[in-house]
Amino acid sequence: MKKNIFRSGKIIYLALYLLIMIFPLYWILITSLKPQKEIFSFPLKYWPEHMTLDNYIHIFKISKFHIYIGNSLLVSIVSALIVLVIATLSAYVMARFTFRGHKQIMMAFIATQMLPGFVALAPLYLMMSSMNLINNRMSLILMYTVTLIPFTTIMLRGFFQRIPASLEEAAMIDGCSRWSALLRIIIPVMLPGIASSFIFAFVQNWNELFLAVMFIDNDSLKTLPVAMNSFILKFDVDWGAMSAGAVLSIIPTVLIFAFAQKFMQKG
Amino acid sequence: MNNRKIILTGLIPALLLVLVFTYYPFLRGIIMAFQEYKLFNLSHVHFIGIDNFKNAFQDPKFIMALQNSAYWVFCSLILQFLFGLTLALMLKKKFRGRGIYQGLVFYSWALSGFLIGMIWKWMFNSQIGVINDLLLRFGFIQERIGFLSEQKWAMMSVIIANVWYGVAFFAIMLLAALQSVPSELYEAAEMDGAGGVRRLWNITLPYIKPTIISTLMLRAIWIFNDPSLIYGLTNGGPAGSTHILSSLMLEHIIYGGDYGAASAIGIIMIVILLLYTIFFLSVTKAEKAGEF
Numbered sequence: 001m002k003k004n005i006f007r008s009g010k011i012i013y014l015a016l017y018l019l020i021m022i023f024p025l026y027w028i029l030i031t032s033l034k035p036q037k038e039i040f041s042f043p044l045k046y047w048p049e050h051m052t053l054d055n056y057i058h059i060f061k062i063s064k065f066h067i068y069i070g071n072s073l074l075v076s077i078v079s080a081l082i083v084l085v086i087a088t089l090s091a092y093v094m095a096r097f098t099f100r101g102h103k104q105i106m107m108a109f110i111a112t113q114m115l116p117g118f119v120a121l122a123p124l125y126l127m128m129s130s131m132n133l134i135n136n137r138m139s140l141i142l143m144y145t146v147t148l149i150p151f152t153t154i155m156l157r158g159f160f161q162r163i164p165a166s167l168e169e170a171a172m173i174d175g176c177s178r179w180s181a182l183l184r185i186i187i188p189v190m191l192p193g194i195a196s197s198f199i200f201a202f203v204q205n206w207n208e209l210f211l212a213v214m215f216i217d218n219d220s221l222k223t224l225p226v227a228m229n230s231f232i233l234k235f236d237v238d239w240g241a242m243s244a245g246a247v248l249s250i251i252p253t254v255l256i257f258a259f260a261q262k263f264m265q266k267g
Numbered sequence: 268m269n270n271r272k273i274i275l276t277g278l279i280p281a282l283l284l285v286l287v288f289t290y291y292p293f294l295r296g297i298i299m300a301f302q303e304y305k306l307f308n309l310s311h312v313h314f315i316g317i318d319n320f321k322n323a324f325q326d327p328k329f330i331m332a333l334q335n336s337a338y339w340v341f342c343s344l345i346l347q348f349l350f351g352l353t354l355a356l357m358l359k360k361k362f363r364g365r366g367i368y369q370g371l372v373f374y375s376w377a378l379s380g381f382l383i384g385m386i387w388k389w390m391f392n393s394q395i396g397v398i399n400d401l402l403l404r405f406g407f408i409q410e411r412i413g414f415l416s417e418q419k420w421a422m423m424s425v426i427i428a429n430v431w432y433g434v435a436f437f438a439i440m441l442l443a444a445l446q447s448v449p450s451e452l453y454e455a456a457e458m459d460g461a462g463g464v465r466r467l468w469n470i471t472l473p474y475i476k477p478t479i480i481s482t483l484m485l486r487a488i489w490i491f492n493d494p495s496l497i498y499g500l501t502n503g504g505p506a507g508s509t510h511i512l513s514s515l516m517l518e519h520i521i522y523g524g525d526y527g528a529a530s531a532i533g534i535i536m537i538v539i540l541l542l543y544t545i546f547f548l549s550v551t552k553a554e555k556a557g558e559f
Contacts, residue, residue, distance in 0.1 A: 013353070014354075014358075017350075018368065018372055021371065021431070021435075022371060022372075024383075024386050024387065024390060024431070027386075031389070043400070044395065044397060044400045086281050086284070087281065089278075089281070090280070090282070092277055093278050094278075097273075105282065112285065113485075113488075114492075115289075115537070116513060116516070116533050116536045116540075118516050118529060118533060119293055119296035119297065119529075119530055119534070120292035120293045120296050121292075121296070122296060122299060122520065122526035123292035123293075123295035123296050124292045127288075127292060142288070146288040146289060149281050149284060149285055150285060150289075178273060203377050206379075207381075209379065209381050213521070225379060225382075228381075228385070229381070232385070242389070246385060246386060253377045253378060254374050254377070256377075257370075257377040258374075
């Protein structure tokens with residue numbers, strides 16, 4: 001009896017929570033599919049009477065939405081890949097060797113996670129402009145890479161530590177160099193860790209707004225978040241267009257997140 | 268190749284990039300706090316001592332943001348943690364469809380704060396917002412509430428959106444920790460006749476304490492530092508009533524171009540964070556919590 005009450009309480013809680021989590025997503029999707037008139041009609045419609053793709057067509061017409069999507073994909077993927085290469089190396093060294101300054105370097109990486117980032121924003125702007133990287137996607141790729149290196153190093157170091165060092169030592173006795181042992185023996189073993197680092201990096205880059213606002217002014221170089229930001233400023237929030245843009249910008253993250261969950265449950 | 272060479276090749280790219288593009292600009296930013304440094308008047312950059320700090324403490328907006336920050340971090344953190352823990356406890360046991368359920372409720376974690384801010388801004392809208400509509404339909408309220416436009420509601424509304432955003436993080440981290448609790452511990456407790464509440468209090472919570480400590484600490488810093496949700500929702504309004512320190516700092520940069528003022532706020536934030544970290548670590552006696 002007591003167990004049954006507990007059980008139904010749990011089901012109600014989980015169902016209610018699901019409803020609350022899903023509703024905003026549902027609402028933005030429904031709004032994006034409503035014709036303008038229905039968005040502002042009373043009483044509110046919880047299901048569109050005349051479903052339409054007008055809002056989606058509209059955002060591609062009034063703005064270069066496909067270009068923004070392309071820019072975001074390019075910047076996010078390239079930077080995530082560079083991060084993986086650099087952070088895998090540093091994580092490997094930090095996991096396998098102890099040396100003078102080891103602890104200090106670790107602290108330096110951890111501390112970056114605590115600094116309020118905007119303090120560095122102005123000097124970064126000056127640096128980028130002196131390197132002629134303002135209005136250049138290189139500046140975003142560079143900065144996204146740098147921002148993610150410490151966290152990814154810390155994360156991958158944890159994965160390396162879980163792999164016994166004897167694994168690559170055996171390979172080295174068999175005549176492998178350290179690098180080829182790393183590449184051929186260790187990396188394949190920690191593929192789940194590397195994949196989740198990539199996903200994390202991609203999502204972070206995909207969502208980043210403030211650096212992109214500072215560094216990119218040229219319309220055809222904007223990333224999705226910057227474009228959405230200027231949507232608001234320009235059109236005093238056209239909610240139909242806004243929600244269509246929001247849905248489009250959510251799709252890749254939700255897809256990749258669903259994929260990651262499956263992957264991590266396996267790993 | 269000897270070890271020394273391997274260490275150097277492995278570390279130099281990462282270290283060099285972080286030093287040049289994180290620490291160097293950060294230190295320069297700190298210097299800016301003692302300068303008059305305005306983007307629209309770069310020919311008049313000069314040192315002015317602690318004037319930026321004086322100005323900050325004389326600005327009512329800053330004082331309000333200081334109080335708001337404390338309120339914002341405390342309420343968001345406690346609620347996110349409590350809901351996250353409850354959820355994790357309920358998801359601990361396997362049941363059919365758990366994977367799908369997790370996928371559906373945890374996705375918010377991967378969205379940007381700015382976007383979530385925009386979505387909630389739309390739902391909180393006082394005229395055509397769905398939250399007002401639902402509350403009216405079910406008879407909870409008689410007339411529409413300006414959730415984001417009235418000062419007495421704004422902070423609460425922003426916190427609600429933030430709690431919605433952050434529960435998933437705690438649930439994910441705590442769930443992972445819960446699943447590592449050895450089942451023998453529960454079996455032994457069950458034989459001793461310990462009930463559910465006692466098992467939770469005496470076994471589960473102590474076992475996952477390190478995770479609780481490190482997630483609480485990291486999350487507080489993150490909530491304190493990240494203005495993106497507020498930027499999307501209210502941009503600090505109405506009348507500065509939802510500004511926290513980081514969003515006020517952003518305002519100084521984006522709208523005023525006043526890097527000196529912004530950097531001064533940044534330094535104050537660093538001092539607060541340092542005090543918080545020291546306090547938190549000494550209270551919880553967990554010097555290792557930073558190793559995440």
